[in-house]
Amino acid sequence: MKNLKLRKIVAAALTVAAISTVSSVGASAAWKQNSTGWWNTEGDSYSTGWRSIGNTWYYFDSTGYMKTGWINDGSAWYFADASGAMKTGWVLDGSTWYYTNASGAMKTGWVLDGSTWYYTNASGAMQTGWINYNGNWYFTASNGAMKTGWVNDNGTWYFTSASGAMQTGVIEIDGKVYYLAANGAMQTGQVTINGVVYTFAASGEAIGDNIPTPDKAFSSSGVNVTPSNNNNNNNNSKSNGGGSSHHKSDSKSGYPIKPVDGYDVLTYLGNNKYSAHATNGIFKFKVIPTKSNSELFVTNSEGNDVNITGDNKYGYSIDTNYASDKTITIKEVVRQFDESGLSYKVVNEYTLIIK
Incomplete structure (x- = not known):
């Protein structure tokens, strides 16, 4: 019986000793360093692989x-x-950005960070500029963010849909028709499409009596919309005494107005109306109702009415002071559209003296 009790006492003592040994291993875990580098001790051994230390x-x-x-x-x-320490999110290595997910794994291809898309190549490096992906072209800004809507790349305008894909051909944007070449560049001037010549203003929209039929329609942000079917210029509004249309000063036309010697520009027609003429036959005959301030009067190079309204256009702001100094000031207004938004700038101003 005494031997049995002794064996139990010895066994209990060995158990306590074993527990003490395990606790001391945990307590002894620590960072160590030598000339080769850092390691983390785990008792008499060391850590390998992934370890979470202090979160x-x-x-x-x-x-x-x-x-x-x-x-x-x-x-x-x-x-x-x-x-x-393992990093997550954006990682700058040298001058190149990479993206790692919440588990730290590097991502390649398209990356959605918040609500913004980025593209990283097979090595994980974030890309900027034009990217060809699955046969479509996409544009990412200098910060890597994919752009949608209008894109200005070194002075050339392009348009991308809400998915970021560059568009080509005849498209409608906010009710206006544009032509984008096969390389996506917005076209201006006279362009032949399927054997038919169309005219596009300096701001890109189709003008004149003949407007091409768009293949697609978008909002300015690139969202697909239903075509407006308002691209026929035969429904121009007419004003009395000259058969001319007039539009508000947020309109645009690509044709400059230049006075003829400063005097022979305006001719009195009666009923408080004047006609305007210009050099090179560009402005030609136009009736200006002198009681209407700050309106736009637009004709094409043939002197015909151009039915254009809304933004994305050139225009001419008409200020009349016929009752006082007998002058009409025509301001050539350019709508500027860049990444900071919209703005309007007066690039030329002409004072026309009433005879």
Whole structure:
């Protein structure tokens, strides 16, 4: 009986000793460094592979040393900074940006960060400028963000849909018709489409009596919409005394107005109306109702009415002071559209003296 009690006492003592040994291993885990690098001790051994230490992930190679920079664990690429901490989100390595997901794995291809799309190539590097993906062209800004709607690349305008895909051909944007060449560049001037010559203003929209039929229609942000069917210029509004249309000062036309010697521009027609003429037959005959301030009067190069309204156009603001100094000031207005938004700028101003 005494021997049995003794054996129990010895067994209990050995159990306590074993527990004490395990606790001391945990307590002894610590960072160590030598000339080769850092490692993390685990009792008499060291950490290998991924370890979460203080809520931060670190990676240790097979010899136990902590890794920094790019790490391939056999399943994906990860990035650890100089302290060894694994990074998530955007990573700047040298001058190149990379994107890692919440688990730290590097992403390639299209990346959605918040509500903005970015594109990274097969090596994970974020791309900027034009990108060809599955046969479609996309444009990403200098910060990598994919653009939609109008895109200005070195002075040339392009249009991309809400998905970012560059558009070509005849399209309608906010009710106006544009022609984009095979390379996506917006066209101006006279363009032959399927054997028919059409005229496009300097701002890109089709003008004149003949408007091409669009293949697609979009809002300015690139969202697909139903075509407006308002592209026929035969429904111009007419004013009395000259058969001319007039539109508000947010309109555009690509034709400059130039006075003839400053005097022989306007001719009194009666009923408080004047006709305007210009050089090179560009402005030609136009009736200006002198009691109407700040309106636009638009004709094409043939002197015919151009039925245009809304933004994205050139225009001429008409200011009349016929009752006082007998002058009419014509301001050539250009609508500017860039990444900061819309603005209007007066680029030329002509004072026409009433005879």
